[in-house]
Amino acid sequence: MKPLTRYWFGDVALARPYSLVRFVLTMLAFDSWLNLMPHGAKYGVGGFNVAHFPVFGDFIPSAPFYLGVLAFTSVLALSQALYRPHRIALALVAMGYTLGWTCSLLDSVAYHYLVSLYLGCFVFFPMLSARAAFSRSDRAPRGSAWAYVLFCVTTAIVYFYVAAWDAADGEPYWLPMVCSGAYLVASMQDRSDSTAVLVTMPFLGVAPIAFHWLTPTESWFPIYMIGIAVLVFAPARWIHVAGRTLTFPARNWLQDQSEVGIDERASQVFYASLAGLVTAPVVSMFVDLPGVKTGCALTAIAMLFVIGRQLYLTPKRRPLWRVVSLFGGCLALWITMATSTARFDYYRSGAIDADLRGDHDAAALMREKAERYRR
Amino acid sequence: MRSVATEPPPPHPSPKHRRRSGLFIGAFLLLQFLAPLTYLTRNDAADDRFTWRTFSPPSGPACETSASLETFDGRREELALHKMIHRDWVDYVGRNRRVVVEAFLRKQCEAEGVLEVELTNHCEDDSRIREYRLRCGGERSHETTRTAAR
Numbered sequence: 132m133k134p135l136t137r138y139w140f141g142d143v144a145l146a147r148p149y150s151l152v153r154f155v156l157t158m159l160a161f162d163s164w165l166n167l168m169p170h171g172a173k174y175g176v177g178g179f180n181v182a183h184f185p186v187f188g189d190f191i192p193s194a195p196f197y198l199g200v201l202a203f204t205s206v207l208a209l210s211q212a213l214y215r216p217h218r219i220a221l222a223l224v225a226m227g228y229t230l231g232w233t234c235s236l237l238d239s240v241a242y243h244y245l246v247s248l249y250l251g252c253f254v255f256f257p258m259l260s261a262r263a264a265f266s267r268s269d270r271a272p273r274g275s276a277w278a279y280v281l282f283c284v285t286t287a288i289v290y291f292y293v294a295a296w297d298a299a300d301g302e303p304y305w306l307p308m309v310c311s312g313a314y315l316v317a318s319m320q321d322r323s324d325s326t327a328v329l330v331t332m333p334f335l336g337v338a339p340i341a342f343h344w345l346t347p348t349e350s351w352f353p354i355y356m357i358g359i360a361v362l363v364f365a366p367a368r369w370i371h372v373a374g375r376t377l378t379f380p381a382r383n384w385l386q387d388q389s390e391v392g393i394d395e396r397a398s399q400v401f402y403a404s405l406a407g408l409v410t411a412p413v414v415s416m417f418v419d420l421p422g423v424k425t426g427c428a429l430t431a432i433a434m435l436f437v438i439g440r441q442l443y444l445t446p447k448r449r450p451l452w453r454v455v456s457l458f459g460g461c462l463a464l465w466i467t468m469a470t471s472t473a474r475f476d477y478y479r480s481g482a483i484d485a486d487l488r489g490d491h492d493a494a495a496l497m498r499e500k501a502e503r504y505r506r
Numbered sequence: 507m508r509s510v511a512t513e514p515p516p517p518h519p520s521p522k523h524r525r526r527s528g529l530f531i532g533a534f535l536l537l538q539f540l541a542p543l544t545y546l547t548r549n550d551a552a553d554d555r556f557t558w559r560t561f562s563p564p565s566g567p568a569c570e571t572s573a574s575l576e577t578f579d580g581r582r583e584e585l586a587l588h589k590m591i592h593r594d595w596v597d598y599v600g601r602n603r604r605v606v607v608e609a610f611l612r613k614q615c616e617a618e619g620v621l622e623v624e625l626t627n628h629c630e631d632d633s634r635i636r637e638y639r640l641r642c643g644g645e646r647s648h649e650t651t652r653t654a655a656r
Contacts, residue, residue: 181609237594272515277527350561484592487588
């Protein structure tokens with residue numbers, strides 16, 4: 132195998148791509164609910180908008196549209212984190228998330244662009260179950276995952292440019308440059324049995340952690356990057372042991388046990404899944420934010436599309452677990468909204484803005500809702 | 507008895523699959539390398555999207571903004587920006603973000619009887635006044651910069 136081929140297609144510990152997908156998707160969901168949705172009221176105000184790309188033309192995203200896109204993306208993302216991800220679902224998450232920020236310059240946060248790149252990589256990650264990523268023995272399963280290597284190189288390019296702009300501005304640039312180099316070689320650590328490599332890698336991982344620790348921002352960007360650094364640079368054995376413990380229920384209790392009674396079980400799964408798909412979005416009715424109901428209903432339709440033929444061709448319970456994960460996503464959205472100030476912030480900022488524009492009726496309605504959700 | 511066997515890892519990619527993946531990898535990396543470099547060719551220095559120059563949300567406005575329009579019958583009207591668009595857009599205009607300024611001026615020209623729209627930014631950091639003037643029907647606004655009188 133040529134060195135370049137070995138670099139991109141060589142083995143990596145499968146626990147890493149497995150954990151990374153779930154970590155980023157979970158972060159994305161809660162980041163959307165707690166940090167993006169509260170700012171949704173500003174979309175469509177005054178019928179004015181400028182998108183990131185001219186392709187949007189004169190399209191003006193309204194607050195319900197923006198919140199709907201966020202709800203769709205985040206609930207689908209969390210449902211994929213909770214159960215075995217599906218390539219179509221991940222593609223939909225990537226498209227939804229990218230649509231969310233590209234439709235308006237109101238979202239010009241740099242790391243949202245990076246998350247879109249990551250989601251693009253995730254679409255090509257191996258779709259791993261817990262049983263494929265973690266073994267019963269101490270030896271972590273390995274396999275080829277070029278998209279994981281691409282994920283690491285993407286991160287390396289980001290740090291490279293951070294260092295380059297710092298250098299251009301005459302500022303110290305060695306730390307982001309070390310981060311860039313570390314991510315370039317990170318994917319090779321699982322192919323080597325050399326003690327020197329195994330010992331050095333975790334130390335290289337300290338660089339990105341230190342970088343984000345020393346340059347805090349108001350956003351969740353440092354949390355994303357520190358979490359990613361831990362999953363990429365920690366010894367494979369640690370990730371494997373932690374993952375094996377966390378996925379114990381998934382590997383032992385949630386799997387299909389037998390193939391007996393195929394016809395009867397297939398019909399049970401079919402009706403239970405359909406019922407679940409219809410009722411899951413109902414949870415979002417309690418969220419009381421414009422567009423969220425539509426977003427969650429679209430998530431259920433997307434899930435139906437993802438389940439596809441499995442719904443009526445398989446006796447296995449996989450469709451049912453997908454519906455359960457959708458329920459989990461909708462429930463998590465509701466609980467997060469009910470226990471945070473996100474709704475209060477949304478309605479309060481909407482009321483302040485409506486007052487500024489002289490729309491006092493809309494402001495009064497918004498203020499009333501804000502009072503209802505004051506915590 | 508419950509099965510706790512490990513599933514096999516994904517198969518190694520075939521040469522054909524490797525070729526296709528290689529093309530995707532090449533295009534994806536090229537995009538990532540070139541996107542930040544476009545900053546060097548941008549006319550608008552305030553536009554640093556996709557460059558990794560900063561990870562913080564955009565800062566507050568650097569300039570105080572005022573706007574006015576002139577109608578065909580010669581009347582001049584002051585525009586209250588905060589009542590027309592969201593304050594985040596006002597901040598963008600205040601940071602001389604050209605694409606937003608252009609969109610705002612064009613939007614005002616959509617009203618009936620408007621001949622010309624003017625937007626002025628009084629910038630404290632470099633003591634300059636930037637004026638953008640769009641004659642309705644024109645393609646792009648005319649920008650002038652002058653130093654504020656002390």
